[in-house]
Amino acid sequence: MMTGAQILIESLKREGVDLIFGYPGGVLLGVYDTIYDSDITHILPRREQGGIHAAEGYARATGKVGVCFGTSGPGATNLVTGIANAHMDSIPMVVFTGQVATSLIGGDAFQEADIIGITRPIVKHSYMLTDVNETAGVIKEAFHIARTGRPGPVVIDLPKDIMAAKTKFEWPEKVSLTGYNPTVKGHLGQIKKMLRMLESAKKPVIYMGGGVVLSEASEELVKFSEITNVPVVSSFLGLGGFPGTHDNFIGWLGMHGNYASNMAVSDPDFILAIGTRFSDRSTGRLDGFAPNAKIAHIDVDPASISKNVQIEVPIVGDCKAVLKQALGEIDKFNWDKNLAARKEWREVIRAWDKEHPFDYDRTADVIKPQYVVESIYKVTEGDAIICTEVGQNQMWAGQFYKFKRPHQFISSGGLGTMGYGFPAAIGAKLGCPDKEVFDIAGDGSILMNIQELTTAVQNKVAVKVAILNNRYLGMIRQWQNMFFNDRFSHCNLECQPDFVKLAEAFGAVGMRIDRKEDVEAAIRESLKVKDRPVFMDFTVDRNENVFPMIPAGASVSEMLLMKK
The missing domain is CATH 3.40.50.1220 (TPP-binding domain)
Structure with missing residues (x-):
């Protein structure tokens, strides 16, 4: 006889899961007590959103199904952005959320949230366990659904009493789902x-x-x-x-x-x-x-x-x-x-x-953000895994790094999630420890999940973060510059932290690069660090815009090109 929590962990092993990102909570204590004795690696993020983005980065880099846990109520709702992100970009994920005991559901119990209802539009499928005997079969089905057809996230809600109940463990060898049979071969x-x-x-x-x-x-x-x-x-x-x-x-x-x-x-x-x-x-x-x-x-x-x-x-x-x-x-x-x-x-x-190639003013004395990306490409010989935040940094990464192979470029596409790149880079590095992993970041987006520096330091995750620091919400500034008569409404980030001191406070390596001639050397120096993250704070041209650009409502042939 095994508890639901023990069946859960044994089922994950049967699915080949070797890494979980999760944050414990009251209703998940039985599950975490079981994890304590498990040989599955568990990574504790410092916020649930960081955990699910890391699990997604792991999935994108490895091609495996990403797995994460969050407790009931706010723990589960903090996962919603990551679930939506995986849904939009078709990333295979199985997301486990804690839930109050079945007898309390619907009674506004402490930390109760209807996560099944909340996430229904942004999942491929979802389950709430109501019988411990369903546990193994539901997990088997969830992984099958997540990875087959058009991949996507599956949510499994885990009521506390179902995880504590006991039954005989029986692992189904195959999955047969009426109405779900994705077409593989074409006509x-x-x-x-x-x-x-x-x-x-x-x-x-x-x-x-x-x-x-x-x-x-x-x-x-x-x-x-x-x-x-x-x-x-x-x-x-x-x-x-x-x-x-x-x-x-x-x-x-x-x-x-x-x-x-x-x-x-x-x-x-x-x-x-x-x-x-x-x-x-x-x-x-x-x-x-x-x-x-x-x-x-x-x-x-x-x-x-x-x-x-x-x-x-x-x-x-x-x-x-x-x-x-x-x-x-x-x-x-x-x-x-x-x-x-x-x-x-x-x-x-x-x-x-x-x-009209991708280009910029290469004669400028100031550091151009494109030059930083080109230098990363040169130093890594095009072999690094590149993660991005969202905004101008994201577009420059796509423009000036030439990607050789699948799973090398990891970015939030459909949802455009700021704060995605750094935790995704942590997940990618944990999944591919022999690869160099860079997060190309903006100084606005990097602060959205900056707490995950602790996660990276604690687990000796040597990701490299290149902050293209223009002290703006850069893409917002660009649109306000081009379409709103330079009315820069709430995009100015003059009061930013000292990223070098911030990195050092977390136990990471911090570097500031103010001169163009120091860019390449700084990147090479960062690659020598093998046991903790490196934050490189590049002081770049504040007013640089991303070109070409297709204005909203224009066709793809109506591009705005870089001004010579």
């Missing part, structure tokens, strides 16, 4: 139709999204692009899904994407979209997105197809599986058809990129 007829259209196209483009990373389809995509010789553009979260240094890679499209990518999706005759949801940040004004193109769309989530952009050839299935099917048919087509027209199309794209 072969639709795949052949897509290949025929691609074969006939004179100006084709492959548009890949984060689904390529999540389904581990990068190798198949590279092979497919090379055989067909079709150029590739990426969504922001797709970065790393296709090597950034490959000849067929154009760049990433959208609000701050590169000119060539945005123009390439404005004037093609055929787009093959793979694992993307056509978000507004990527498409701009919809009637200006690829107006003359036929579009085929591969996605495991049928609800994402034709949701925002009308699709001519829908292909429901896992990106990796469908690309394997397409590669099995690819030799039956003539990829030299329209060769002259395709060569001309590639030259047009190259000319766009040459005319």
Whole structure:
């Protein structure tokens, strides 16, 4: 006989869980007493939001399911932002929340919150345990749901009395869920139709999204692009899904994407979209997105197809599986058809990129934030895992670091969560201890979860944080500068802490860099620190803006370019 808490921990072991991020509370004391005897590593964050972001960073870096715990009431509600973040970006997570005893539910008991009701719109599925005999089966189902189909977060609410009750442990060997059977393989007829259209196209483009990373389809995509010789553009979260240094890679499209990518999706005759949801940040004004193109769309989530952009050839299935099917048919087509027209199309794209690359004033004496990112890329030889906060720092990271492989770029995409990058970097480093992990941060966003410095110090997590310190909420200032007549309303962060002293107070390493000539040396010095986090406070140009930029309501071809 085992308690519900013991069944919970044993079930996690059966699912291969080796790392939990969690914060204890009164209703979870039985669970934590069981964790005390477990060989699963548990990391104590200093706030539940930090814990769930760290679990998500771990999931993104490793490809595994992230696991976190929070107690009832405020502990559970502090997880909501992280749950929404994972939902928007399709990250596999199982989130356990403590709950008051079943006899008290609905009676406004101390620290009671209806976390199932609160999170229902932002989870893939949720459970409240009402019988200890359900525990193992529910956990088995939760992990299956979280990692299959379009991945996402699953919440399991754990009433105190159910965790204390006893029953015989029985582990189900397989999961069978009525009504849940995600399509993996694509319809072969639709795949052949897509290949025929691609074969006939004179100006084709492959548009890949984060689904390529999540389904581990990068190798198949590279092979497919090379055989067909079709150029590739990426969504922001797709970065790393296709090597950034490959000849067929154009760049990433959208609000701050590169000119060539945005123009390439404005004037093609055929787009093959793979694992993307056509978000507004990527498409701009919809009637200006690829107006003359036929579009085929591969996605495991049928609800994402034709949701925002009308699709001519829908292909429901896992990106990796469908690309394997397409590669099995690819030799039956003539990829030299329209060769002259395709060569001309590639030259047009190259000319766009040459005319308007990602750039900045490289002659300036002041430290430009782009220069810091370029220096991180140079020093790490493009091999680090890069996490970001949200804002200008996030966009510069995407623009000036070339990502070689999947799971190398970790950022809050759909929700745009400030305070995400630092705890996510902690999770990524714990999941990939042999990799250098950087959080490229703004001085506003880094303060949102600064308490996790203690978590990193206590657990000897040697993440490197590059603060692009412009003493502004930079993206807010940029929009107020460009669209609100320089009326800088509550974006000025003149009264910021001394980040060097702050880091040292937590037991971390702090460095301030005021001169351009010291940037690269500081980054190299940070890499020597192996047992604790390093905060590098770079004093950057306060008034630097992110370009290109697509204004709200404009099409992707209506970019504002950097002023010369």
